[in-house]
Structures are given as structure tokens and as C-alpha cells.
Amino acid sequence: MNAYEPSRRVLVTGGAGFLGSHLCERLLADGHEVLCVDNFYTGRRANIAHLLDNPRFEVLRHDITFPLYVEVDQIYNLACPASPVHYQFDPVQTTKTSVHGAINMLGLAKRVKARIFQASTSEVYGDPHVHPQTEGYWGHVNPIGLRSCYDEGKRCAETLFMDYRRQHGVSIRVARIFNTYGPRMHPNDGRVVSNFIMQALTGQPITVYGDGHQTRAFCYVDDMVGAFVRFMDSDDDLCGPINLGNPQEMSMLAIARQVIELTGSQSGIEFRPLPSDDPVQRCPDISLARSALGWEPRVSLEEGLSRTIAYFAQRVGTNPPSYRPREAQPSMGRVRA
Template sequence: MCERLISDGHQVVCVDNFFTGTRRNIEPLLDDRNFELLRHDVTFPLYVEVDSIYNLACPASPVHYQHDPVQTTKTSVHGAINMLGLAKRLKAMILQASTSEVYGDPEKHPQTEDYWGNVNPIGPRSCYDEGKRCAETLFFDYWRQHRLQIKVARIFNTYGPRMHPHDGRVVSNFIVQALLGKPITLYGNGSQTRSFCYVDDMVDALVRLAATPDDVTGPVNLGNPAEISIQELARTIIDLCNSRSAIVCGKRPVDDPCRRRPDIACAEAVLSWRPRIGLTEGLTRTIAYFDRLLSEDAVRRSLLDDPD
């Protein structure tokens, strides 16, 4: 996202507490005069001068957001309040990276923006699901009460280079396991379905949404409508990695959605956007990134020693 905004001619202030991100991901930008890095947590107020705000803050994988569920909720709720307050003071556009998790384990398929969802408010995933739902509420209340210029994107599973090798999400898990020759772990029997969008396509959609007229608020589903089972994804990654990894099944997590696929008719109509990079091409690029990463001894040793 930072690279894209700079290439479009913007000056960028990147704010990160590096809980899930890594400094190496933005190292190529550190010497760019249009880039500034602030190590900061959005649960605390932020005082900067900007024209637009992209609020992407919050760990997105179950491993990370369940590690400290109270902090996860604070990041979504307190973070939204702080960023909305900043946008109000500056009269700036603010975009919220919401999530397909607001739909929970959906009873409607594919999911459209007018579907209110099927969410467990007290389960182990609730810190993320309900935190993001509350953030959407805050954004629309600021829009109604203060006429703030808001954009809300509901992001479906995104993947690509620079994911953390210990990210805990299915694409990075499977690729690392396949490259190391470790068993690939399915939770349940792998019949759950997901839709995976390559990161370049997602960044393009967010930039397009941010550039829409003031009366376009969202929420807008952003994702790739191509649906695949988790078991099929595992077999595809094994093939692309030329791996001999076996597939093993573990216990399915609580409230894990059975199916997930976005209806992107709104994004097509409003943003003139549709994903361009198919799953095979995107996985091939992502596998190449992790293959290079695993060539580093320290990274490889940490993953080989990881019991998961």
C-alpha cells in the first residue's frame, strides 16, 4: 500500500507497532523522501497532519488476534475512535479496512453488503469479528453525526509476498509447510471454502475506493469471487511447490465459517474493479517469495523448530 501511494505521487506517513508486521517489509522505502515511518499503536491518540487516512490496523489471523483478544478489540474500537477523531480534526477522508468476518458463519451465500451476518458475540473469534463490526458502527455514526468523509471496505482473504512466515493464515501456513516438507494441516476435513485475493489486486481496490466521491461510503466487498475448498488449496500448493508433504487433519476451530465468497457486484459497478490475478499466478508469486525467505538460515531454523 505504501509503495503504491508513493508511486502515485503521494507523501506517506506509515504508522505501525510491528505486532504482526516487520520492518523489513518497508526497508526499501526508508530512504525515500516521500516516506516517513512512525512506530505507534493506534489505541493511543495520534497527532499528524494528513489529507487521507487508511486505517488498516488490527491483526487479521486467528493465531495473532486470539493471542491477546482484549488488545485486539481495543485495536478495532479504540483505534477506530482515535483515527476518526484525527480525521474529524483534519477534515480528512478516512478508509476503514473492515473484514468479511463481519458476516460470521454466513447463512447467505455468496455474501452481499446488505447481509447482516451470523456472528457469535461471545466466542473465541469475537474479539476480531465484533471489534470490526463495532468499528463499522463508529464509522457510520461519525458519517451521520459529523458528516465525516468515510469509506468502508470489507476485505475477504488476502495473500501474497511479505506475509509473515508465522502468520497463521492458511496460505502462508500451507506454503511454508510444503516448502519444508512438513505435513500440511487441515482443520476439519478441509471441505470449508474460501476466496483468495492477491495483494496487488486488493491494494488497487482500496486506492480506487479512497478516490470515490464523498457520497460513496460503502461498505464495499473486496475480494476474489473464485471459491475453493481448503483441501483443494492444499493440493494446489503441494503441486506448485513440488512438495511431498502429506495432508493431515486436525480439530476444526470453534466458529470457523463453512463457506466464504464475496459478491463483488458493488465493487464492479462503483470502482470499475475486478481481480486480475488468478489463484495459480498469485500462489506462484507467493511461493517464490517464501522460497527466498526460507533460504535465510535463521528463518528456516525458526520454522523447522516450530512444532506447528
């Protein structure tokens, strides 16, 4: 943070989750006060344990489907299960979190005149007919499928954000987040990178759905969090939506093979039927992020996977010989019940 820039009081909903915990860490490093709000449905206290001794950090257990009354300068709305395993477990609550949560956080932002960031998703594009996906593409989404609670919930949240801007003048930021990975992912969240790494480290077959030729593009968490902060602090006329992700596209089969190589695993690859409404291609066009924010990912897939493998290896008690776990972060933060 610039020496002449005052610190802010920043609310992060979903702050004990994978992305949220990294964002809290970054905001504290930048000198801000952080209020981490989480209902701990998928968030974990272990993700923020190293922040708890910092006097500028607070934790509040709260579900954002209910109103929240606090005084803050900025709001990052990250609260919502993001993996199919978790958001399909209670689809009604997933939709409530996206829609009621957005209404409550936008109401708070309106009341206290705070700028608010919405963590939207590439899932708003559904199974796209346009590739790579640009922000102007309206998507191809099944409104009644198994993934609809998340896809349509996030699409509705984007509508609410835009209407609060037009009707009430709320300062908003809407980011469409593409696949992100890194340390602190939940080991059983059912997402590609965590699945592949855990299976490789424990000697299980690597599960690839379909023929493995469907593609994704993966962004390392540090790059993504840097984009969040840069977008939040950008000029007021840049409200989004804006794609944030890594445009380097790879097939599921290629990623599985790279994980096997980096872990030194003897795991084979096991093919299973493709889940319902699973997109065949997903890759962001980040031209707007490059031109408007001067941002693009820096961490290569090999480097990011290596760091993530080291994190999971610690959790399962193995130690891939070529990679070391990241150094422990200094202890920071306090908790409020």
C-alpha cells in the first residue's frame, strides 16, 4: 500500500474459503483491516489460522442469506460453494446464497457507500458456443439442470449488481472467475486439480471424465487474487463484467499426465462418463483485463501445480522429492464469535 493511501476496513464474505483466505492474507499484507465473514459450510478455520493473531483481522461466523450490519469501506463478495460436489449437495441454499446474499451485500454497500466486488464465474457462459469466451457473449446455460443452482444463481447476481449500479449508484465490480487452483483447495471438493493431485499422491487411478479431450484453462491463486485487488482499485467507470483467468488452454488428459509426472506417481488413468451439462470447452478471452487493468497471469501451470502438490503432499504425509512445501506464513489475526 502506498504510504499516503489510508488503510481501509474491508469485508470479505467467504473469507475462510480457498480464494477468500488468500485474499484476506493479501489485504492484510497491504495494510488494511479485514473482517472475514463465513458460515463455514465449505470454508475452514485452518485456512485462516495463520491470520488469527493479527490485530487488524477479525472473523465473524455469519450466513449472508441474512442481513449483516457492519461499517466497512469495501466489500468482496466471495461467499458461495464453488465446486459441483458442494453446490449440488444443497442446491436451494446455493441459489439463496447467490441471490439473497447478493441482495444483502448490495444493500449493505448502498447503506455505507462502500464499493463492492462480486465473484462471478465462468459458469455464466454455460457450455459455450463461442470460444474463447468474451464478456459480450451471453452464454448457453441449462436453466433446469443439476448445475443450474450455481450457474443461474450467479447470472441473477450479476443482474442485481448491474441494477443496483443503474438504480442506486452503487460502485460495483463484477469479475467472471475462470478455473483457479492452489494451496488451501479442499481435498475433496471434486474439482479437477485437487482430484488429480490427491489421487496421484495416494496411488489411486486418475479419474478423467469423458474422453479427456474437453479443455479448461487454470489460473494460479496468487495471480487471481492480484487481479481482484487491481480491479477493485481501478477507475470507477470500469465496473465489469470482466474475465479473470489464464488463457492457456489444456485438455483434461494433458493435465492428468502432467500431475502424474510432477508427483512421480504410478497411478493410471481411469475414464468415466461425462457428468450432465459439463462444458466441453472453457477458456477466457482476457483482452479486457490486459488493456484495462494491465493484468495477466504470471505463474506457469508447472510452477503452480508444483506448489499445490507440495501443499497436498503435506496433508497426506508424503513428500515428492523434487518439490518443497511453501514456507509457513507468519501468524496473524484475532477471532470474534
